[in-house]
Each structure stands twice: as C-alpha cells, then as structure tokens.
Amino acid sequence: MDKCQSCNKIILSDYVFCPRCGNPLKPGYEAPATMGSGAACEDDAVRFFDLARNLSSADNIDQLLRKIGTAAESILQAERSAILLLDEQHENLYFKTATGEEILKKITIPISEGVAGWIARNRQPLIVNDPYSDSRFSPETDKKTGYKTKSIAGAPMIAGSELIGVVEVLNKKDGQFEKCDIDNLTGFAGLAAVSILNTRLRARQENILSNILDYLVMGSEAMGNAEGTSKGHTWEMARMASVMTKEMQLSEETRQTVHKAAMLHDVGFLGLENPQLLGFEIPPALPDEARFRLHPVIGSEMIKRIKPLAGAAPYIANHHRYKNGEGFPENISPASITPETEIISILEDYLTCRDKNKINFERYSGQVRNAFLKTVSD
Numbered sequence: 001m002d003k004c005q006s007c008n009k010i011i012l013s014d015y016v017f018c019p020r021c022g023n024p025l026k027p028g029y030e031a032p033a034t035m036g037s038g039a040a041c042e043d044d045a046v047r048f049f050d051l052a053r054n055l056s057s058a059d060n061i062d063q064l065l066r067k068i069g070t071a072a073e074s075i076l077q078a079e080r081s082a083i084l085l086l087d088e089q090h091e092n093l094y095f096k097t098a099t100g101e102e103i104l105k106k107i108t109i110p111i112s113e114g115v116a117g118w119i120a121r122n123r124q125p126l127i128v129n130d131p132y133s134d135s136r137f138s139p140e141t142d143k144k145t146g147y148k149t150k151s152i153a154g155a156p157m158i159a160g161s162e163l164i165g166v167v168e169v170l171n172k173k174d175g176q177f178e179k180c181d182i183d184n185l186t187g188f189a190g191l192a193a194v195s196i197l198n199t200r201l202r203a204r205q206e207n208i209l210s211n212i213l214d215y216l217v218m219g220s221e222a223m224g225n226a227e228g229t230s231k232g233h234t235w236e237m238a239r240m241a242s243v244m245t246k247e248m249q250l251s252e253e254t255r256q257t258v259h260k261a262a263m264l265h266d267v268g269f270l271g272l273e274n275p276q277l278l279g280f281e282i283p284p285a286l287p288d289e290a291r292f293r294l295h296p297v298i299g300s301e302m303i304k305r306i307k308p309l310a311g312a313a314p315y316i317a318n319h320h321r322y323k324n325g326e327g328f329p330e331n332i333s334p335a336s337i338t339p340e341t342e343i344i345s346i347l348e349d350y351l352t353c354r355d356k357n358k359i360n361f362e363r364y365s366g367q368v369r370n371a372f373l374k375t376v377s378d
C-alpha cells in the first residue's frame, strides 16, 4: 500500500498520479496538461465553442453532458460516447451519461481495470484501435451490455489538480481514431470537467445558503414571541406568502425573494439579542416598545450583508410600515412601499393580530387585499 507524498492519501490501486491532489507517484512522470487544443480540427471549432458558451448557463448538468457526448460522437465520427465519474473513494468509475445501454448506468468499473481505468490512473488520453488484443482492455462491460467494442478513444477529465473522471468514445465509424481525435476529445473532457465542477460548487453553495437560512429561521422563531406569535409563525407566513404570490402572478424570481423575506422577516429579533456583535449600537436602557420597533431595520441590515439573500432586505425593513404613513420605522417613506412588500406586512398583521376584526385592511393596496382575501378563503 502506497501513500501520496504530497497529500498523504493512501493509494490502493496502481496509480501513476494521486487521484486527490495530482502529485506524480512514480518516477519519470510529470503532471499532464488538463486540456488539449480543444478544437484542433478547424471545422469543428464553432460547435466546440458553442458548447463552451452553454457552460455558464447550464441548469441541467445531465443535459449539458449529453450534449458534450453527442458532439464528441459526431465530431469524432464515433458510434457511442460515455462520461464516467470517479467515486468519492477514488476507487471506481461509474457512468454519468452514456449512449446506448441503460444498463451502463448501473455498472461500476474498478480504477485498476480497463482502458478507462488506465486513463484515470495515468491522467493521459489514450487510443486503442484493437481492444481485444490490448492487455489494458477489459471485456467485462461488453459482456454485460452485449455491445462489441472495436475501437476506443478516451481522455481524463481534470479540473485544477483533481481527477473527476474519463470521457470515452467508442467505435470509429470509418477507419481508426487518430491524433486529431485525441486533441478534440481532450478539449471535450476539459469542458465536461468544468461543467461538473461548476455544478458541484453551485450545489455546495446552495447547501451552505440553505443551512444559513435554516439557522436564521430557527433563531428568529425562538426570539419572535415578542410579537405574541406561536411556534411556526415564520413557516405559516412563508406558506401563505407562496399562495399570495401565485395569486398575484408574480415572476418566479420575485416569488422566491418574497418567500425568503417571509422566512426571514423577524430575523431582527435575533440581532437584538446581541446587537454589539453585529456592530449596532442600541442604548441598554431603551424601553421595550422602542426596542421592539427596531427589529425590521436590524433584520434588514443583517440580511443585506448576505449577498444571495440581500434582495429580501427591503421587504424585511417595510414589514411593519404602511402606505398611509402608519407603522414603523417612521423614517421609511410610505412611497417606497410596493404591493410586493405589502405581502409580508399584511400577513404579519393577520398572523400577529389577536382580534382579526380590528385589522385595518384599508391601508393595503387593492391588489394585495384581494390576493390576501382569496388566500384566507381557500
């Protein structure tokens, strides 16, 4: 059993480069370049750059990877393509996308075996034009799918120093795979690696943001009984806000911002507990009512600092302020109140007022009043 001298990962298979940090494990090997020329064949450059342009706007990674595979098949004149990913243990490759057999998606290939394994271990592209007479080829996958592999071109997907997987195309339709094919395939492997890495980073960021949101909501729920509300006030507001925004036919982006604002509208109570930690100066002898009236502005300032949530800040600031000049904070101009921000204030009014008959619905715009009445009557 070997250990990488650079990152100490235990290496169980016959790697030439460490699968975690890319450090060469055997003498005489240099870290390979991660991308080739990308569009070595000029006629194919347009399609290649078209795919590259799609990368930043790709919401659906599987769709984009299938596009990369289809373009690789077409440009390399191959029957099939596959994108294989390295698992978290860096021991097996599994199919992320593949043309042909569905069964492929259930197959894993040990890194120590086959042409894909060789490409991953060596971090080098490879052409095998007569696989059944090549010792690096494993016929196991063919046995499982019934497909006869006659030629293979493959390239490693590397992002930074991290090996992500392997791109392969199978069975050249006319003749044999050549150097030009490998240059193109290395470019496709680079595109696939960047797309996969972007998607993973985005998922990680979304996970962090969703945890931050949960902690803030739990915190503000715990402190929010200053409004006399019961447990679940925040989630009930978010549920009703979602119905109202649908009723008002707001854009998807606005609906999401209103949802975040509903979840975070009372987060200021959390900031009021330890205002000095957030840089707010609040006189310790401030009467309770005056202190309570600070929660919209403190909450809004807290949320402004978290960029992906910052759009919710004006809704939070305005959630106790009304178009007719009533409410607080008094320094917010009633002219800045919009029907969208009124969604949060009308729901706050409804959910915190013990005597619903005393709610002054006249202080809300007609559109919001109607959407609210429809929401509570459903």
Ligand SMILES: [Fe+2]
Binding pocket: 227, 265, 266, 295, 319, 320, 348
């Ligand atoms: Fe509030």
Ligand SMILES: [Fe+2]
Binding pocket: 224, 227, 229, 233, 265, 266, 348, 352
């Ligand atoms: Fe509230």
